[in-house]
Amino acid sequence: MEKVAARPIEAAVDFLGKISKQEIPVAAIVLGSGVKVLEGLEDEKTVSYQEVFGIAPGVIGHSGAVSLGRVNGRLIAVLRGRFHLYEGHAWEVVTLPSRTMVEWGVPHLYLTNAAGGLNANFNVGDLMLLTGFRDHLHPKYQDSGLLPALKHPPTACTNSLSEHILQVSRKLAAANSVFRPLQTGVYAGLLGPNYETLSEIDMLKSLGADAVGMSTVPEIEVCKGSGTTPAAISVITNVWKPEELVGGHEEVLHAAKQASERLDLLFHACIESGK
Ligand code: HPA
DSSP, X not given: OOOOOOOOHHHHHHHHHHHTTTOOOSEEEEEOTXXXXXXXXXXXXXXXXXXXXXXXXXXXXXXXXEEEEEETTEEEEEEEOOOOGGGTOOHHHHTHHHHHHHHHTOSEEEEEEEEEEOSTTOOTTOEEEEOGGGOEEOTTTTTOSOGGGOSSOOOOXXXXXXXXXXXXXXXXXXXXXXXXXXXXXXXXXXXOSSOOOHHHHHHHHHHTOSEEESSSHHHHHTTTTSSOEEEEEEEEEEEOBTTBOOOOHHHHHHHHHHHHHHHHHHHHHHHHTTO
């Protein structure tokens, strides 16, 4: 596939700053495959990825729009879609939306993704928060070529936003029976585009992974050492069982849509309570 050149980050920040009249959002939320949350925001203004970044996402289930709008009066940015390494994009392109949020000075970055469940206690539709300092495994992403050029050195993340999400989710679960408490665990980010073989699933389990997907890791990495604190939530769209292969992208989109209602409640509560 032809490689697409990334638009300069400064141009994307400038474009969004003009729309928000130079107000910096309190949080940005990146939506993974089929995740539909934070729709119909107050004072919502929507622009396409093409206009902001010069490229549109090519995967079904990713609408490719940036919405700027308010929850309880607080400005947020919702990034509806992402670019993947498996589409043939360079790391620079994959991290374009998240680096734009970092350079804009957005303090909190919520990342979502669709993932396959490896932990035997997980069910389809569960939400899994990546746990603080043990958040992911990424066997194939180490040699990205971009790390030396990163503005912020890749130091450890703080897990303060993850803790905030956990606390908010516990309160929601206590007050609302629709809201099942969050699972927590380790996400393995693989390159894709194929789903794993059963042998790879065994390998990932033995390495300590609780869920597997094809995104999010680069976006967490670019926040390290910056003023943006990331946290990531996986929607468990399928659960790997011994000797059973999983379905395709359709099944993933369906399960993500089902879980979106709870995720929407969670995000509203997190933003309303200060982050
Ligand atoms: N593997 C990798 N990526 C995924 C999966 C999976 O099982 N489910 C949703 N995205």
